[in-house]
Amino acid sequence: MNTHTATQLTLPLDLPTADTGWCQRWRLRQPGWQHRHLxxxxxxxxxxxLIAARPARLFVLQHHYSASWPKAQLCYGLLARTPDLDDYPDPHPTARTPAGLLVGVAALSIPMHPAVLTKPFPGLVPNRESLDLGRFVLLDPVPGNAETWFLARVFRLAASAGIGGAVAFSDPMPRCRFGELLMGGHHGIAYQGGNGRHVGTSRGGPLVLFPDATSMPARTLTKIRTGAQGWRGAAERLILRGASPYTSTQPLAQWLPPALTAAGATVVQHPGTFKYAWQIRTGRDARIALPALPYPKPPTSIDELVRTVLAAGGHR
Incomplete structure (x- = not known):
């Protein structure tokens, strides 16, 4: 590790920036990189x-930095036929299958709103003929260039299951964990390598970041504030992080601000995520209705990356 002296932000020594040949990997919620030229x-x-949802979910919760799981409809596994088990963390028993060891997961899921799918694919039935690539995670021993191979086969299998189109989002918001830069943000380099069409940027807005790099979206805050369905589970997340238990004598809208403070939360303005789309089967109904935009590029230097982190405010 090294420290950017002007900000006291801890940076991994091997953090890649300008070279887009780096492929990000995960292990036990810690990042790693493989270079495609290796x-x-x-x-x-x-x-x-195609794998069951349970092993896919356990894999993602164990390894992905967000420790969260989408509303998955179809789960696909990258299975190593002859893995060197010394290279891999002790897997959950469900990761061992007759076909091999689970070393990567792609989850095609239902997004928060149907328009996420109907805008790029107006000819497809959302959540049935089009889905969101909600998670795409590979373990760090998997060599570079595996992403595009894995993704192509996932889409081939999904097409045989009746899926005509897929979208994916890459989050350019840097993430820090207890003052250490965890990742510099995703710009969808693997999606670009997989011929994804960049079709726009989602709407930005407030985002709650916790010191361990996990987050809580603004809609969840609204759910707590208004007492909407599911607010108790969301409030429990804050209580487990140190917030005082809620009592019915206090309005939820008054309980929430000090609860966020006690949980160590920082509210930042998220710039929006980059959106990619793929037509994965033939047919006019599966054509992408949105024009292709130039591919977004990652920061080209450590200094530029640090400026991005500071502007986002998620380093605190």
Whole structure:
């Protein structure tokens, strides 16, 4: 690790920036990188298969920094046929299958609003013929260039299951964990390599970040503030982080601000996420209705990355 002296922001020594040949990986919610030029990916050692939701969910919760899981409809696993188990963390028993060890997960899921799917795919039935790539996670020993191979086979299997189009979002918001930069933000480099069409940026807005790099979206705050369905579970997350238990003598709208403070939360303005779309089966109904936009690019230097982190406010 090294420290950016002007900000006391801790940066990983091997943090890649300008070189888009780096492929991000995860292990036990810690980031890692593989470079595509290093090679080493042998497709004969891997297979891709439809898997049950439970092992996919456990894998993502164990390894992805967000420790969260979408409303998945179809889950696909990248399975290592002959893994070197010394390279991998002790897997959950569900990660061991007759076809191989689960080393990557792609979850096609239902987004928060149907318009996420109907805007790029007006000819497809949302949540049935089009889905959101809600999670795409590979473990760090998987060599570079595996993403595009994995994604192509996921889409091939999804097309055979009746899916005509898919979208995915990459979050450019940097994430810090207890003052250490965890990741510099995602710009969808793997999606670009997989011929995803960049079709726009989602609407930004307030985002609650916790010191461990997990987050709580603005809609969840509204749910707590108004007492809407599901508010108790969301409030419990804050209580587990140190907030005082809620009592019915206090309006929820008054309880929430000090609860966020006690939980160590920082409210930042999220710039919006980059949106990509794929037509994954033939047919006019599956055509992408939105024009292709230039691909977004990541920061080109450490200084630019630090400025991005400071502007976002998520380093505190």
């Amino acid at each position: 090679g080493g990916f042998d497709p004969d050692r891997y297979t891709v298969a």
